[in-house]
Amino acid sequence: MTGLRLLAGPDLASGAESDANHSRRLGAPKLSGRALIEALASSGLTGRGGGSFPVGTKWRAVAAASKGSPVVVVNGAEGEPQSHKDRVLMSTRPHLVLDGAFLAAHTLRAREVIVYIGEEHRAARAAMDRALAERTESERRIARMVGAPQRYVAGESRAAVHLIEAGVATPTTAPPRSHERGVAGAPTLVQNVETLAHVALIARYGDAWFRSAGRRGAAGTLLITVAGGVKRPGVLEVEAGTTIEEAVAMADGPSGPASAVLIGGYFGAWVAAAKAWELPLDAAALKTEGFNLGCGVVGVLPAGRCGVCDTARIMRYLAEESSAQCGPCFFGLRALSDACSRIAERGANRDEIARLKRWVVEVPGRGACRHPDGAVMFLRSALATFADEFAAHPAHWRQQPA
Amino acid sequence: MSDTLLWYTTRGAGAVSLILLSGVVVLGVLSALRVQSAGWPKFLTTGLHRNIALMAMVFLALHIVTAIVDPFTHLGWLTAVVPFSSYYRTLWLGLGTIAFELLVAIVATSLVRGLIGQGAWRAVHWLAYASWPVAVIHGFGTGTDALSGWFMVLSIVCVGSVAVAVVYRLGQGSADPLASARSDFRARVARRPDR
Numbered sequence: 391m392t393g394l395r396l397l398a399g400p401d402l403a404s405g406a407e408s409d410a411n412h413s414r415r416l417g418a419p420k421l422s423g424r425a426l427i428e429a430l431a432s433s434g435l436t437g438r439g440g441g442s443f444p445v446g447t448k449w450r451a452v453a454a455a456s457k458g459s460p461v462v463v464v465n466g467a468e469g470e471p472q473s474h475k476d477r478v479l480m481s482t483r484p485h486l487v488l489d490g491a492f493l494a495a496h497t498l499r500a501r502e503v504i505v506y507i508g509e510e511h512r513a514a515r516a517a518m519d520r521a522l523a524e525r526t527e528s529e530r531r532i533a534r535m536v537g538a539p540q541r542y543v544a545g546e547s548r549a550a551v552h553l554i555e556a557g558v559a560t561p562t563t564a565p566p567r568s569h570e571r572g573v574a575g576a577p578t579l580v581q582n583v584e585t586l587a588h589v590a591l592i593a594r595y596g597d598a599w600f601r602s603a604g605r606r607g608a609a610g611t612l613l614i615t616v617a618g619g620v621k622r623p624g625v626l627e628v629e630a631g632t633t634i635e636e637a638v639a640m641a642d643g644p645s646g647p648a649s650a651v652l653i654g655g656y657f658g659a660w661v662a663a664a665k666a667w668e669l670p671l672d673a674a675a676l677k678t679e680g681f682n683l684g685c686g687v688v689g690v691l692p693a694g695r696c697g698v699c700d701t702a703r704i705m706r707y708l709a710e711e712s713s714a715q716c717g718p719c720f721f722g723l724r725a726l727s728d729a730c731s732r733i734a735e736r737g738a739n740r741d742e743i744a745r746l747k748r749w750v751v752e753v754p755g756r757g758a759c760r761h762p763d764g765a766v767m768f769l770r771s772a773l774a775t776f777a778d779e780f781a782a783h784p785a786h787w788r789q790q791p792a
Numbered sequence: 793m794s795d796t797l798l799w800y801t802t803r804g805a806g807a808v809s810l811i812l813l814s815g816v817v818v819l820g821v822l823s824a825l826r827v828q829s830a831g832w833p834k835f836l837t838t839g840l841h842r843n844i845a846l847m848a849m850v851f852l853a854l855h856i857v858t859a860i861v862d863p864f865t866h867l868g869w870l871t872a873v874v875p876f877s878s879y880y881r882t883l884w885l886g887l888g889t890i891a892f893e894l895l896v897a898i899v900a901t902s903l904v905r906g907l908i909g910q911g912a913w914r915a916v917h918w919l920a921y922a923s924w925p926v927a928v929i930h931g932f933g934t935g936t937d938a939l940s941g942w943f944m945v946l947s948i949v950c951v952g953s954v955a956v957a958v959v960y961r962l963g964q965g966s967a968d969p970l971a972s973a974r975s976d977f978r979a980r981v982a983r984r985p986d987r
Contacts, residue, residue, distance in 0.1 A: 539981040549981075559981035713981070714973035721969075 393627025394603065395611050396587050402482045406517035409524035412485040419489060419593035423497050426593055427453060433597035434609040435589070439465055439545065439582030440657065440685045442673035445589070448579065451569045452498050455577035459501040463554070463573070463580040464491045466507040466514060467538035467545030470655040471707070472687045475613035476583050478625040480507065480514035483587060484521030490586025492529050493593050494579055502532050504573070506550050509537040542656070542711035546759055547580035548572075549713075560713045561759030582685075584613050605631035608672035612686055616641040619648055619692035628671060634688055635667035647693040650775055654684030656704055657764030659771035660697065663690075682767075698783045701772040702727070702734035708765040718756035723765050725749060730769070737785035746773060798862045803936055805855035807946060810931055812848035813895075814950035816841055817924050821957040825964055842902075849899060852892060884933030887926050894923035924954065 399415055400407055407415075421429055431446025452460050464487065468476040480487060495503050505522070507515045515535070522533055536554055538544045544559040551572045553559035572578020581589075588610065592600050601609040608631030617623050621642035628637050634651055638644055651666035653659055659681050661669065669676060673683040691697055709727035714720045726749055729742050750770050754763040773780060819841035828834045860867050867885070871878040873893070876886035901908060901916040928951060937943040 537983065539983070541977075541981050544981055553981070553983055557983040558978050559983075560978060712977075714970050714977045717970060720973060 393611070393613075394629065395591055395627065396479060396483060396486060396584065396613060397625075397627045399483070402478070406482060406484050406521060409485055409521065412483075416591075416594060419493055419590060421593040421596070422493055426493060426497050426589075429592055429597040430589065433592050433600040435585065435592065435600065436673050437582055438584040438588070438612060438685065439547075440470070440655070440682075441547075442677075442683055445581070445585060448569055448581070449494070449498065452577045452579045455570060457571070458574070458576035460498045461573040461576050461578045462491055462494045462498065462500045462503045463547075463550055463568075463578055464488075464503065464505045464583060464586060465545060465547070465550060465580050466505065466511070466518070466583040467550065468508050468511060468685075469538070469540065469542045469545040470657075470685050470687060471542075472615060472617045472652075472655055472689055473685045474615045475625045475686060477508070477511040477514040479584055479587060479613060480511070481517045484517045485524075486587040486590045487518070487583045488521055488525060488529075489590035489593070490581075490588070491533075492525070493589055494581065494586065495529075495532060498579060500532070500579070501576075502534070502573070503529075504554055505533060505535045506538050506554070507535065508540055508544075510540050541713075542708070543713055543759065543761055546761075548759065550580055551578055560715060561761070563758040603629045604672075605629050606670050606672070606675065607631065608670065608675065612671065612683075614671060614686035614688055616688045616690070618652075618690040619645045619695070620690050621645050631670045631672045631675065633667060634669050634671065637671060637688055638667075638690060644690055645692060648690050649693045649695075650691040650697055652687065652689035652691065654682040655687035655689075656708060656768060657760075658682050658684045658687065658768060660691075660701070660768075660775040661771070662775050696734075696779070696783075696786070697772065697776040698730075698779045699734045699787060701769065701776065702730035702787075705730045705765065705769060708761075708768070712761060713759075716757040716762070718753055719762040722749065722753035722756075722762060726753070726766070726769060731787075733780065733783055735785060735787040738781055738783040740781075743773075743780055795863055798858045799864070802855055802858040802862065805851045805858065806931060807937070807943065809848055809851045809855055810928070810946065810950055812844055812851060813924055813927060814954055816845045816848060817920060817954050818957045819844065820920060821954075821961050825961055826969075845899065845902075849895070852895070856892065881934050884930055887933065888930035891923045891927035891930055894919045894926070898923065 400411065427446060427449045430449060435445045436442040437445060466476050466480050491503050494500065505518055507518060519535060522530060538550070538553065539559050541559065543549050543561055544553065546561045547568045549559045549561045551568050552562050554573050568578045568580045570577060572580070603611050610630050611627050612630050613625060613627050614637060615625050616637060620638055623641060626637065626640050628640065648663040650660050650663055653661055653666065653669065661681065669679060671683065671686070676683050691700065705727040709723035712719045712723050726746060729746050733739060733742050750766050754766045756762065819837055823837040823841055826834060827837060856872050859865060860869060860872060865880060867878055867880065871885060872889065875889040876882050878885040897916055898919055901913050905913045928947070931947065932938050
């Protein structure tokens with residue numbers, strides 16, 4: 391399995407590419423500084439951690455912030471349970487990520503680069519550790535590794551900043567956003583590892599080259615994780631704008647008839663399979679349809695598997711992942727999750743469904759971070775996509791493995 | 793105004809202040825416990841707490857002003873602000889001054905809570921647990937009526953209600969239902985030592 395750009399080069403099964411190999415294959419980055427920021431802005435590259443925020447805009451904001459010298463946080467927390475693309479990238483192309491990180495540090499005159507990787511992503515941490523040891527002395531001097539606790543919210547940018555600052559990965563209120571005021575009050579660029587790897591290639595080949603990949607009007611490539619009912623689940627690099635049907639075909643096709651697809655992970659949305667196949671994997675296009683690309687998870691639900699039970703399981707997970715800082719999130723998600731569990735366990739109940747529909751509009755927008763909003767968006771999509779299944783659910787509560 | 797009337801007003805306003813302040817402390821304790829029921833929404837506790845506190849300030853002002861302008865005492869205005877500066881019952885009046893000044897700090901910080909922030913406000917508000925007992929002792933020590941039956945009954949009811957509320961609160965543990973969940977979660981997302 392190799393990919394188009396980020397995952398091009400030696401076979402991924404052979405592990406992390408060495409610095410020597412990486413430099414020989416790709417040469418040195420050409421762009422940095424102002425020219426790089428302009429190239430990023432016109433490339434159309436967006437953040438690949440889930441927020442899909444335009445990268446050029448973010449870098450401009452950090453460069454324009456005058457307060458203190460900036461900090462770069464390389465975000466490899468990857469807390470989304472179904473996503474694997476960040477750890478695959480770090481384990482196989484660590485120097486691409488580090489190139490992007492140090493280009494950011496150089497361009498923004500950052501005093502520190504903090505590599506923030508999920509604690510249980512052992513292979514990825516080891517590969518990044520070894521790769522860091524191969525970098526130049528001046529780069530190593532400003533870099534350090536910090537482990538991300540294995541919780542869903544730990545990868546959220548302000549939670550990352552709060553862990554680095556205060557040792558606890560809980561989200562804090564925004565504004566101020568991290569790029570305005572982050573680590574030690576300095577403007578802080580928190581950027582996903584895949585995003586930084588794209589930066590490394592744009593610095594070599596330019597923005598026009600980046601846009602030369604992409605279909606149906608989308609720009610560049612992206613890493614996705616195809617999970618669930620496909621013959622070969624795993625991480626793929628696809629052109630932006632590739633439809634879900636095409637992506638599933640690249641994973642050797644569905645393992646059987648599919649009923650729905652979970653697009654974007656646990657903060658994403660369930661979409662009926664017939665509609666999902668046509669959707670393009672592109673942040674902007676999905677947004678116009680009312681969906682989130684998120685971190686690029688495509689979870690295929692086989693026809694035999696119960697979407698209501700899966701929804702109840704995921705809602706329980708998201709309720710338990712509330713950091714208990716805001717009442718509407720902690721109590722709201724718990725109440726929603728309990729109602730889902732009751733339907734899953736005891737069967738359909740019109741009152742419970744009415745209650746769910748009433749509550750889902752009361753929770754969003756009332757937390758310090760967007761955890762409750764994401765969870766509610768997920769639940770609303772389930773109530774719409776599995777409307778018939780919710781209304782006729784038998785009392786079976788299938789404890790299906792994730 | 794006749795001198796006798798002034799003197800009665802001082803004593804009456806003092807007793808009313810004791811009742812009101814005890815009520816404020818009880819309501820404050822109850823609001824921290826988030827007491828509520830169908831007929832008693834949470835905002836009623838905090839609303840009453842706030843309004844009765846302001847009313848107590850009015851009666852306290854009456855209590856203090858009438859005591860000072862009373863021609864027989866010659867306390868002087870300094871007594872109202874400088875503790876233990878009075879020639880007359882120096883200790884007991886001084887306690888009254890202290891209780892009053894603590895109360896002024898609590899009320900003033902509550903009025904500008906938005907400006908000073910929740911943390912500072914809360915820290916000052918804890919002074920209520922110093923101000924109220926000092927005021928009660930002041931009443932017992934200096935009060936002309938301290939040994940009269942009605943004042944004894946009143947004092948016992950006031951001290952008893954506050955004691956019951958405080959003991960009940962201590963028995964309830966943390967009033968914030970999020971607190972334990974939050975500290976559990978924070979422990980799980982805390983940084984382990986870097987390798």
